[in-house]
Amino acid sequence: MSSKQRNPWHVAQEQFDKALHHLDVPASIAEFLRYPKRELTVNFPVRMDDGSVRIITGYRVHHNTVRGPTKGGIRYHQDVTLDEVRALAMWMTWKCAVVNIPYGGAKGGIVVDPYQLSQRELENLTRRYTTEITMLIGPDSDIPAPDVGTNAQVMAWLMDTYSILHGHSVPAVVTGKPLSIGGSLGRNQATGVGVMYVTREAMRRVGIPIEGARVVVQGFGNVGSNAALAMHEQGAKVIAVSDVHGGIYNPNGLDIPALIRHVLETRNVTTWPDGDVITNEELLTLECEVLIPAALENQITSENAHEIKAKIVAEGANGPTTPRADEILRERGILVVPDILCNAGGVTVSYFEWVQGLQSFFWDEEEVLKRLERIMVRAFDDVWNMAEAKGVDLRIAATVLAINRVAEATVMRGIYP
Known part of the structure; x- marks a missing residue:
């Protein structure tokens, strides 16, 4: 799962520039937001x-x-x-x-x-x-x-x-x-569960039932395994997963709880006996309703985007899709749920953990996940509505929404001195 094909900083800048075309942000503020502090x-x-x-x-x-x-x-x-x-x-x-x-x-x-x-x-x-x-x-x-x-x-x-x-x-x-x-209940699975919440909302918007939907997950670490488990618990059929060693594929669906236990013991999904061993490249191009890239950057590129057969790509990883691949997927009618929305469950529950730590007052897991679901669904709705209002894809919509909020805060705080 090489991440060497595109410089991630160049990708981030390209995404920023695309969003700016849909915003009325002063040039000086845009320049300020472009670079690290x-x-x-x-x-x-x-x-x-x-x-x-x-x-x-x-x-x-x-x-x-x-x-x-x-x-x-x-x-x-x-x-x-x-x-x-x-x-x-x-x-x-x-x-x-x-x-x-x-x-x-x-x-x-x-x-x-x-x-x-x-x-x-x-x-x-x-x-x-x-x-x-x-x-x-x-x-x-x-x-x-x-x-x-x-x-x-x-x-x-x-x-x-x-x-x-x-x-x-x-x-x-x-x-x-x-x-x-002082950790928070729900933090370990938060990113993966958050991926499920927004994927579920995306499927609902485009009319794909989650029950029985075929799901493919690239990367079976914390994010990928918890996303696979959450989708499995919602009734989806996870047909393939992978790690650095390769992938395992079973068109009838994998027993995700048992596979998680196996990987904890062996650190290798390819040794799971109930399926066929495939490469990461083959996994990305499987027929499915949902593809969740949850590994590293630059996994879906101009070289393989034409071969993606999923109806929805839900980005569990940061930056798994290059800008050119984004264009190809959009042209082919494949819905991409972008990383800055899709995998934000982790930072959301991190925020909950921080608040609990500052207050020395802790919530139970049910409360944590209920608050997480509310925030993720609201964020998905905000991004979806922005996409419809601007006539853009979800990545540009999410970036426009985010830049606008940060730019507004910058203007309200003012430039010192």
């Missing part, structure tokens, strides 16, 4: 288990702070680049604005393959990275969360390190934490 690159030593010291590169980017503190995950992946982090931070700004929560966008990344490190080495790396970026993060300034290659344990180390440096516990400095130290 601040960027930090750090190079730091980490002691390995064999006693050697390895120099690691990491990034933290704040795109915009007009609507509130910045929010965005931290990614551990060997292919992380500064341009990728810039793009992800910009998309986070739009994502938070689309669901109308009071955050700006940020993102972090470390150039490392976490699966090549021991638990002790991961902890050493996380604590040192936290120390390097501590001047940027904080419960009132920038709140990190998990992303590709990170999890609740990484967030626990980050929170603990920040708390030690500040002399007291600060649970609200990160979200996606374990429940035992």
Whole structure:
């Protein structure tokens, strides 16, 4: 699942420019919104288990702070680049604005393959990275969360390190934490469940029943597995899923709860016995009602967009579809539910976790998911209505809606001094 075909920052800029054509935003404000507010690159030593010291590169980017503190995950992946982090931070700004929560966008990344490190080495790396970026993060300034290659344990180390440096516990400095130290019920499945909520609404709008609908999921990590499970529980038939090793396909439907247990044990979907092994490339072009790309950027491109057979593409990942592929899918009548709407469930429940942490007052899971559904459905309706009003696709509509909200906040706050 290579993400090397297009520079994500160039894609984010191209999407921004397309949205501007449908907005009456002053040129100076548009220019301000185009670039990150601040960027930090750090190079730091980490002691390995064999006693050697390895120099690691990491990034933290704040795109915009007009609507509130910045929010965005931290990614551990060997292919992380500064341009990728810039793009992800910009998309986070739009994502938070689309669901109308009071955050700006940020993102972090470390150039490392976490699966090549021991638990002790991961902890050493996380604590040192936290120390390097501590001047940027904080419960009132920038709140990190998990992303590709990170999890609740990484967030626990980050929170603990920040708390030690500040002399007291600060649970609200990160979200996606374990429940035992202030995490929120519902956070682990929030992004995947949010994908289901907006996919369900899209299917309803175009007249596709969810019961028995064929669903294909690329990427079976946190987002993909929870999206597959949520769709399965709604009565859809998940016929194929994939991970970095390849995919598994069964036209009669996969037993998603059992497959999730299998992958937790083996870390490999292709060893599941009840289906045929296929490549990620083959998976993307299967006949289905819904395709959920939930892996990395640039998976649907001008090279394979003509082969997509889904009726709806619901973007569980950030930036999985290139601009040219977007055009091809639109020309072919395929509805794309864009990432900044479709996968915003994670940041929405992160917002809930942050609020609960600040108040030291926690909600039960039913309350969390009920609030999540309300926000995701409202956001989908806002984007759908904008698309109809402007005569544009859902991606442009979502970006127009987001930029307009951030631009309005910028104008209301004014330019200092």
